[in-house]
Amino acid sequence: GVHGQIRRYNPDGTGMEIVARGVRNSVGFDFHPKTGELWFTDNGRDWAGETGFEEELNRVPADKIGGHFGFPYCHANAVADKDVRKADACSGVTLPAQTMGPHAAAMGVHFYTGAMFPPEYRNTMFVARKGSWNRTQKFGYDVVTVQMDAQGANPKIVPFMTGFANPAADSFVGRPTYFLQLPDGSLLVSDEQLGAIYRITYAR
Numbered sequence: 001g002v003h004g005q006i007r008r009y010n011p012d013g014t015g016m017e018i019v020a021r022g023v024r025n026s027v028g029f030d031f032h033p034k035t036g037e038l039w040f041t042d043n044g045r046d047w048a049g050e051t052g053f054e055e056e057l058n059r060v061p062a063d064k065i066g067g068h069f070g071f072p073y074c075h076a077n078a079v080a081d082k083d084v085r086k087a088d089a090c091s092g093v094t095l096p097a098q099t100m101g102p103h104a105a106a107m108g109v110h111f112y113t114g115a116m117f118p119p120e121y122r123n124t125m126f127v128a129r130k131g132s133w134n135r136t137q138k139f140g141y142d143v144v145t146v147q148m149d150a151q152g153a154n155p156k157i158v159p160f161m162t163g164f165a166n167p168a169a170d171s172f173v174g175r176p177t178y179f180l181q182l183p184d185g186s187l188l189v190s191d192e193q194l195g196a197i198y199r200i201t202y203a204r
Contacts, residue, residue, distance in 0.1 A: 004071050006040065020060055022093065024071040028109035028178065033123045034150065037061055039097070041106035041127065044075055053079065055106040056096035057127065057146065057155070067094040098155040103132035104140035108178035108190075116185025117202045121145070126160065128176040130192060141165035141172045143189060161189065161200070 006020040006029070019038060029040035038060040044053030053075040060067070073081055073089040076099050080089035100106040108128040112121050124145050131140035143161035148154055164174035175193040182188065187200045 006038075018066050020058070020065075020067065020069055020094075022068040022071045022074075023058075027107045028127070030109045030111050030125070033111050033113050039109055039111075039125065041100065041109055042069065042071075042096075043105060044102070054102050055100035055104050055129075057098045057100055057106065057109075058094070059097040060094075064094050068092060069094050069096075097153075098146060098157065100127065100129065100157070101139055103134070105130035105132060105175075106140075107176075110179035110181065110187070112181065112187065114181055114185025114187070117187075125155075126179055126187070127157075128178060128189065130175045130177050131165065131172055138165060138167075138170055138172060141175060143176050161198075164191075164193075 004021065004023050005018050006023055006026060007016055007018050009016050023042055025043040026040045027043065029038060031038055040058050042056040042058055044055050056076060058069055070090065070093040072084040073086040074093045075081060076096065078090040078093070078095055106127055107130045110126045112124050112126060124147055126143060126145055128143050129140035132138050141164040142159060145158045145160045146155045147158055148156070161176065164176065165172045173193070174191045174196070177190045177192040180188040189198045189200065191198065
């Protein structure tokens with residue numbers, strides 16, 4: 001099939017190569033500044049329950065280019081789909097480097113390469129989670145960092161930009177969506193809910 005793929009082309013449209021198969025809904029991607037590896041978010045399918053099929057953060061190592069990432073038969077950390085069945089559904093599937101929570105709507109991905117933020121943020125990944133749209137208990141509505149070792153392994157999710165959601169009232173006031181790093185090292189974050197753009201700076 002030609003669907004559910006990430007491809008790359010030369011600027012003139014020649015040299016098509018399939019980078020990833022079995023991708024459901026990838027909204028954000030970026031390349032690791034040191035390893036050059038592609039990382040991308042992938043949103044799990046709807047109508048599979050409140051906690052079913054977490055969003056994925058996927059990594060494409062050099063030896064996995066063209067690999068299959070599971071959709072529509074296998075989701076998240078090797079969970080077979082109950083409706084779209086296939087024998088050994090998760091066999092040979094490249095599993096996510098990290099799951100991002102159920103219905104979090106993981107969107108933009110950005111590796112920070114600026115000099116404004118403290119050194120520990122250099123090459124750190126930022127992920128915007130827009131937030132759930134049809135989950136009874138809302139989830140997401142934040143920006144997190146994904147900290148990992150120099151080889152891009154052992155990722156750990158850490159809250160970075162919060163306050164958009166009010167769990168007590170099960171409400172939200174903003175939906176972070178995407179990033180743009182400015183030449184001065186500050187970081188812009190777009191908010192789909194308000195049509196706003198926030199600029200994050202750091203002063204020593």
